Amino acid sequence: MIAEIPFWQRKRLDEMSPAEWESLCDGCGKCCLQKLEDEDTGDVYHTDLVCRFMDEATCQCTVYSQRLQKEPGCTVLTPETVGDYHWLPYTCAYRTLADGRPLADWHPLRSGDPNSVHEAGVSVRSKVIPYDQVPEEDWEEHIIHWVL
Numbered sequence: 001m002i003a004e005i006p007f008w009q010r011k012r013l014d015e016m017s018p019a020e021w022e023s024l025c026d027g028c029g030k031c032c033l034q035k036l037e038d039e040d041t042g043d044v045y046h047t048d049l050v051c052r053f054m055d056e057a058t059c060q061c062t063v064y065s066q067r068l069q070k071e072p073g074c075t076v077l078t079p080e081t082v083g084d085y086h087w088l089p090y091t092c093a094y095r096t097l098a099d100g101r102p103l104a105d106w107h108p109l110r111s112g113d114p115n116s117v118h119e120a121g122v123s124v125r126s127k128v129i130p131y132d133q134v135p136e137e138d139w140e141e142h143i144i145h146w147v148l
Helices: 018-023 064-070 093-098 136-142
Strands: 033-037 044-050
Touching: 033 136, 044 136
Parallel strands: none
Antiparallel strands: 033 044
16 A cells, blocks of 8 residues: 655645644744844844744744744744745745755654754754843844854
């Protein structure tokens, strides 16, 4: 018997159920990094500063269901808006599928292990500082140069 084709290979992003959509998140935490935009060029620079609500060990939001009330600038990806976030890392499953690429082998949906993203070194685990510990005028000093 042929195994069923996984939902992410047979459905478009806008056809996925809310649970399927949420499961695409690999838990890397990169979308929770503070970003700085050059007003002249529009270039976006990631920093090693992360949302104060991120659990740095798991790279998961500690207030996920209330994140928009607690952090108004939080990114909300939808099938309709995923293309608007040009700063999403190349490895992001939402961007990957929107671009027509397959999920990486380390993605938890493929590996079956939620820690595979950390073991592959793709997450921000042990690489970040909560942004509220750094004065905003010093954020430029925290632009990262590691590969996203």
